Amino acid sequence: MKRPSLGAVLLLLAVALPCSASASVPTPARLRDSGVLRVALDATYPPMEFLQEGKPVGFDVDLAQALARRLGVTAEIIVMDWDGILAGLNSGRYDVIISTMNITPERQQQADFVEYARMSQVFVCRRGVSVRTQEELSGRVVAVQVNTTSHRWLEKLQGQGIIPRDIKPFPGMVEAFAALKSRQAEVLVTDEAVGRYFALRDDTFSVTGQAMQPEPIGIAIDQRHPELTAAISAALEESRRDGELRRLSEHWFGGELGQLSPPPRGFWDFSRAVALPRVVKGLGITLQLTLGSGLLGIALGLLVSLAGLSRARGLRGAARVYISLFRGTPLLLQILFIFFALPLMIDVRLGAMTAGIVALSLNAAAYLAEIFRAGIESIDKGQMEAARALGMSYELAMRRIILPQTFRRLLPPVVNELAALSKDTSLVMVIALPELLYETKQIAGTYLRPEVYAWAALGYLLIVLTLSVLARRLERRLEARGA
Structure with a gap:
């Protein structure tokens, strides 16, 4: 029998509890009238958001449902293509974007952001192999997903004199992990969430080091609705205080994002x-x-x-x-x-x-x-x-x-x-x-x-x-x- 996901449990709670009773955070009038928080995401990035049996699941989906419950409404998940996701927010098609969006100066001009995690790039190796620093990439066969932050970072490293023996860019993360598992690569550089998710569920892999400093990711909110930004911020802070955000992170990644640290020395x-x-x-x-x-x-x-x-x-x-x-x-x-x-x-x-x-x-x-x-x-x-x-x-x-x-x-x-x-x-x-x-x-x-x-x-x-x-x-x- 298939276990229900944490997101499913939260959704049932949201439905079962009366809206007035479940809302411990002030709810903006526009959400209270509709009873729905419309959340957009690009469901192509496991484990943060992806489709399972045609339904969106992942850390961001569970987070959206948890925040909606705290606001006394239900979450309506809208799957969008990444290229047009910010345009859809500004046109009013949905209320927020919760889709592992990096907070950058350019994006802050288009939307307000509430930071909910920090994510780094990490090294993933097979058990028995350890790459801890960028210098240790020299002479290694490195797998990476093409046209990603990790890929661009690797290309910049070569200008700094750190020369891998071979860089293998793959179209998707599944192919990159398969190459690592079949020993066609010695190390994989990827987003922390992806690396920790696969390492948590497959003993073949181990996250051995941090490639880049953690970068903030946030919830994008239409700038025309500052009251919604304040409500989302309050709901998120409440989920931090009572440990719900930490529990979600442990469920999907085995620990909090951005908290990857080297093993103790002693x-x-x-x-x-x-x-x-x-x-x-x-x-x-x-x-x-x-x-x-x-x-x-x-x-x-x-x-x-x-x-x-x-x-x-x-x-x-x-x-x-x-x-x-x-x-x-x-x-x-x-x-x-x-x-x-x-x-x-x-x-x-x-x-x-x-x-x-x-x-x-x-x-x-x-x-x-x-x-x-x-x-x-x-x-x-x-x-x-x-x-x-x-x-x-x-x-x-x-x-x-x-x-x-x-x-x-x-x-x-x-x-x-x-x-x-x-x-x-x-x-x-x-x-x-x-x-x-x-x-x-x-x-x-x-x-x-x-x-x-x-x-x-x-x-x-x-x-x-x-x-x-x-x-x-x-x-x-x-x-x-x-x-």
């Missing part, structure tokens, strides 16, 4: 603000991989070891083949084979998490099977013979007599295998599963902060120490029960 500040949230998320996935593949590996390893000790020649042969196959090939190869090759061979498509757990479980089971076999064979054979003499079946004697003693003896080597397994989980980064080391590596590459690898080391150490403590407690319980 290790602890950087870790708290940037690294630790992602490291903790990666640690959670590593724990899932360790526990999931560990439990499955123990169960499968026990079955394989019992098959290897079986009197049936076929089961013994299958167990030997299994153990030889998974101990004789690299775990990395097994992960790649299960994730990439199986879909082509038998049309079995596994997600990254499932493929990682399957590969790790199958590999761990081969090693655990040998541990279990050695443990079972270390139990005096006389115990099995005595159990059989008392009338127990082989399966019952194994379950009641042999295996309990085996588990007690094998607890340390099994824990060692699980500890090794927790570190082997780092190999699943080759299938882009964001476990602990993958996240740390991405942070180190994106922000050029290799010291964050210390957090990965601490995470793996924490897992191993926790397993060791739990194993010692279990061992003491088993000893007490045996006594």
Whole structure:
């Protein structure tokens, strides 16, 4: 089921609430009489304003609806072509323009403006690549949308001695981001709103730096209606005070426009603000991989070891083949084979998490099977013979007599295998599963902060120490029960 946008929720509130009750800002008489605030925009600039299923959506649309609600009216969105949008305002076709319009001296001669945000140009890179300053563009392949502020800025840079290896102008922003994603470009220069929107919704991208100082964007209002300018200004200020404008920005961009700042310099500040949230998320996935593949590996390893000790020649042969196959090939190869090759061979498509757990479980089971076999064979054979003499079946004697003693003896080597397994989980980064080391590596590459690898080391150490403590407690319980 499709979630309603924030704009839709605001529109419903505007309709549901009586106009007199919803208007906490003085409403100009001309709006009060019509009950409508006519808002023009050029719906070709996602995420600020664009068409979705034929309807205008975006940050500016949500803002228009929020302001109209505060004025006690509803917003009527009028889609206009950019070239004639100011002329339409001056001819009275609509009341305001909310369409990411830069406030310039030339435009201020044609309309009044109420500033609602500041927007800069930013550098967008793939995760693992970082361009922070304009000097770092030298020798890079740079993507940009043709005939934009970013494009003109890049051309001026070349006159300052900053020479990119290649500038690739694309007709639209979608094509420019596609080029960056497919590695046809190393960095993209674009408006902050666009860069942050795509980075928020696609982990491939990261906003790594600010290309230009933020410039003001504003709501254009007909100069013949100063009372409307005052009302819009008051409504906007009220939305700032109660946090609605900030919430809209966080919804669309992950933060306020114009507030892009470089990551903190100090290790602890950087870790708290940037690294630790992602490291903790990666640690959670590593724990899932360790526990999931560990439990499955123990169960499968026990079955394989019992098959290897079986009197049936076929089961013994299958167990030997299994153990030889998974101990004789690299775990990395097994992960790649299960994730990439199986879909082509038998049309079995596994997600990254499932493929990682399957590969790790199958590999761990081969090693655990040998541990279990050695443990079972270390139990005096006389115990099995005595159990059989008392009338127990082989399966019952194994379950009641042999295996309990085996588990007690094998607890340390099994824990060692699980500890090794927790570190082997780092190999699943080759299938882009964001476990602990993958996240740390991405942070180190994106922000050029290799010291964050210390957090990965601490995470793996924490897992191993926790397993060791739990194993010692279990061992003491088993000893007490045996006594």
